[in-house]
Amino acid sequence: MAEAVAFYIVAALILGFGVLVITAKSAVHSILFLVADFLCVAALYVMLEAQFLAVIQVMVYAGGILVLYLFVVMLVNLKRPPEAHRDPHRLGRLGAVLAAAIFVELAAIFAVGWTKPAEVQGTLSPNNVEQIGRALYTEYLIPFELASVLLLVAMIGAIILAKREL
Amino acid sequence: MVETLIVPLIMIVIVIVAVLTAVIYMVLLERKVQAWVQVRYGPMRVGYRGLLQTVADTLKLFLKEDITPARADKWVFTVAPIMVLVPSLIAFAVIPLSRDLTLFGLKFPGQIADVNVGLLYIISVGSMGVYGIILGGWSSNSKFPLLGSLRSSAQLISYEIAVTMTLVTVIMLSGTLSLAGIVKSQLAQGWWFGFMQPVAFFIYFAGGLAETNRAPFDLPEAEQELVGGFHTEYSGMRFAFFFLAEYTNMMVISAVATTLFMGGWLQPFPNVLWLGFLGYIPGWVWFLLKTFGFLYVFLWVRATFPRYRYDQLMRLGWKWLIPLAILNLVVTGLVKVLV
Amino acid sequence: MITTTHYMMLSVALFTLGVIGVLTRRNVIIVLMSIELMLNAVNINFVAFSHQLQNDVGQVFAVFVVVIAAAEAAVGLGIILALYRNTETVNIDEMNLLRW
Numbered sequence: 001m002a003e004a005v006a007f008y009i010v011a012a013l014i015l016g017f018g019v020l021v022i023t024a025k026s027a028v029h030s031i032l033f034l035v036a037d038f039l040c041v042a043a044l045y046v047m048l049e050a051q052f053l054a055v056i057q058v059m060v061y062a063g064g065i066l067v068l069y070l071f072v073v074m075l076v077n078l079k080r081p082p083e084a085h086r087d088p089h090r091l092g093r094l095g096a097v098l099a100a101a102i103f104v105e106l107a108a109i110f111a112v113g114w115t116k117p118a119e120v121q122g123t124l125s126p127n128n129v130e131q132i133g134r135a136l137y138t139e140y141l142i143p144f145e146l147a148s149v150l151l152l153v154a155m156i157g158a159i160i161l162a163k164r165e166l
Numbered sequence: 167m168v169e170t171l172i173v174p175l176i177m178i179v180i181v182i183v184a185v186l187t188a189v190i191y192m193v194l195l196e197r198k199v200q201a202w203v204q205v206r207y208g209p210m211r212v213g214y215r216g217l218l219q220t221v222a223d224t225l226k227l228f229l230k231e232d233i234t235p236a237r238a239d240k241w242v243f244t245v246a247p248i249m250v251l252v253p254s255l256i257a258f259a260v261i262p263l264s265r266d267l268t269l270f271g272l273k274f275p276g277q278i279a280d281v282n283v284g285l286l287y288i289i290s291v292g293s294m295g296v297y298g299i300i301l302g303g304w305s306s307n308s309k310f311p312l313l314g315s316l317r318s319s320a321q322l323i324s325y326e327i328a329v330t331m332t333l334v335t336v337i338m339l340s341g342t343l344s345l346a347g348i349v350k351s352q353l354a355q356g357w358w359f360g361f362m363q364p365v366a367f368f369i370y371f372a373g374g375l376a377e378t379n380r381a382p383f384d385l386p387e388a389e390q391e392l393v394g395g396f397h398t399e400y401s402g403m404r405f406a407f408f409f410l411a412e413y414t415n416m417m418v419i420s421a422v423a424t425t426l427f428m429g430g431w432l433q434p435f436p437n438v439l440w441l442g443f444l445g446y447i448p449g450w451v452w453f454l455l456k457t458f459g460f461l462y463v464f465l466w467v468r469a470t471f472p473r474y475r476y477d478q479l480m481r482l483g484w485k486w487l488i489p490l491a492i493l494n495l496v497v498t499g500l501v502k503v504l505v
Numbered sequence: 506m507i508t509t510t511h512y513m514m515l516s517v518a519l520f521t522l523g524v525i526g527v528l529t530r531r532n533v534i535i536v537l538m539s540i541e542l543m544l545n546a547v548n549i550n551f552v553a554f555s556h557q558l559q560n561d562v563g564q565v566f567a568v569f570v571v572v573i574a575a576a577e578a579a580v581g582l583g584i585i586l587a588l589y590r591n592t593e594t595v596n597i598d599e600m601n602l603l604r605w
Contacts, residue, residue, distance in 0.1 A: 018542055026239070027534055031538065045552055055289075061541075067296055072586060074304055076586075102518070128283070129283060132564055135562075136565060158579040162582075
């Protein structure tokens with residue numbers, strides 16, 4: 001019962017903030033709504049017993065990536081107001097088409113999804129961090145190392161792209 | 167039902183009241199300590215030898231006019247002080263203040279919430295504290311605050327990296343992320359982690375000085391440099407919030423340093439039998455003593471060292487502290503594997 | 506009773522919001538943020554299934570998605586900064602130098 005109430009509140013907040021992200025006029029307000037959105041998603045992860053992912057979401061996504069977005073928006077916003085040209089009807093038409101398509105998809109999920117769920121395939125230990133750490137270092141070691149190389153490449157690439165003179 | 171709802175509520179009230187009172191008296195303590203270092207007395211008139219000075223200051227800030235700059239972004243301007251204060255306060259939820267007690271028949275755990283990712287939780291709410299600073303400077307729509315906030319936030323996110331790496335070495339030593347578990351593992355291993363990891367301790371404290379924008383890393387908010395930095399345009403209670411947030415951040419850094427490196431609520435020499443009489447002093451008294459020791463070092467450092475220039479500051483963070491932290495991590499790993 | 510289907514529907518709705526954001530907004534930074542919304546929707550799906558199947562693969566994959574999102578955000582914003590320095594705009598309608 002309490003779980004249902006919590007889920008509906010958090011889900012409403014996530015979707016509400018999501019709508020505000022894509023419809024806010026100022027980019028800085030969009031980023032702030034996205035921060036709130038990510039914090040609610042982290043709360044959702046805690047409800048799904050993925051505590052490590054929840055703190056990673058706050059630390060990396062809300063506390064790192066969005067700070068980067070905020071910096072870039074502040075560097076770019078200094079001279080002119082954003083979205084000087086915008087077709088006011090485009091949002092309405094395209095949004096209606098997409099919403100209709102997704103409604104059909106949701107109905108399909110409803111129709112198919114109320115059947116027998118798949119069985120449990122493993123165990124989730126209460127020591128969430130240890131389990132994920134063990135998996136990352138034994139079974140998924142190669143993707144882990146590749147991810148670290150990817151981050152290194154992204155770091156170098158971002159520095160070179162954003163420098164004023166090489 | 168009572169245990170899951172009433173007990174944490176009581177603890178939350180106690181912790182918030184204690185933190186805010188401590189923060190208010192920190193303001194006075196800072197002025198007094200700086201004065202004594204400079205061979206003078208500090209505030210002496212209000213109350214007995216100046217003890218009510220902060221009450222007077224708070225009243226003054228309450229009654230000041232609440233100015234919002236003309237073309238500032240009103241909502242962001244209002245939200246920024248809140249976004250600085252709230253992350254600092256909620257970090258106290260996982261810090262273990264004492265061993266589990268049983269008072270009046272109710273079981274009080276040592277901390278408000280024993281999260282199994284407690285240390286990561288503190289790091290993550292610390293990284294959320296950057297937002298208030300960036301937004302405070304940006305929303306004031308004026309040059310000095312913007313420059314101050316950009317410098318301050320760049321400094322914060324740079325030193326976050328070195329600090330996080332030192333915390334990883336602590337996790338390697340203790341084997342658990344929960345802060346209560348870290349204190350218990352210090353009890354089990356007999357040595358406090360500050361003595362087993364002196365380099366990490368030093369880097370954590372130096373990084374903590376930089377994270378809270380305290381001297382000698384306080385260029386972004388020093389009055390002689392940038393008028394007031396990111397809180398120039400704030401007045402009255404909003405300025406008080408930024409002020410409170412800075413001191414609360416200091417308290418969080420001190421409390422986390424106490425828990426991770428100095429044994430938390432443990433008495434000195436917990437495993438030595440003939441010193442067992444020290445165990446009669448409650449755990450939270452030891453915790454407060456150690457935390458205030460760290461806070462005193464914060465103030466002492468401010469009164470002693472000159473300020474770093476901004477490029478020196480960034481160079482120290484990126485080119486000295488981060489390689490040192492990585493080296494410490496590698497050496498700790500090697501020692502744990504080979505020994 | 507909250508089943509995995511509820512989480513899937515939430516994930517679909519969030520994904521739609523992301524797609525609408527990508528297709529209708531003209532500020533390229535907001536487009537990138539809508540892509541982050543889509544990645545989060547996918548993550549919610551992964552974690553919900555990890556919870557249902559009691560398997561940790563979903564959470565591990567979600568960690569990798571976060572890592573990729575970080576790398577992509579850094580490089581994407583670097584590209585935007587370089588574009589801004591050359592064309593003085595962040596409106597993607599105006600970045601049409603390759604058109605005939």
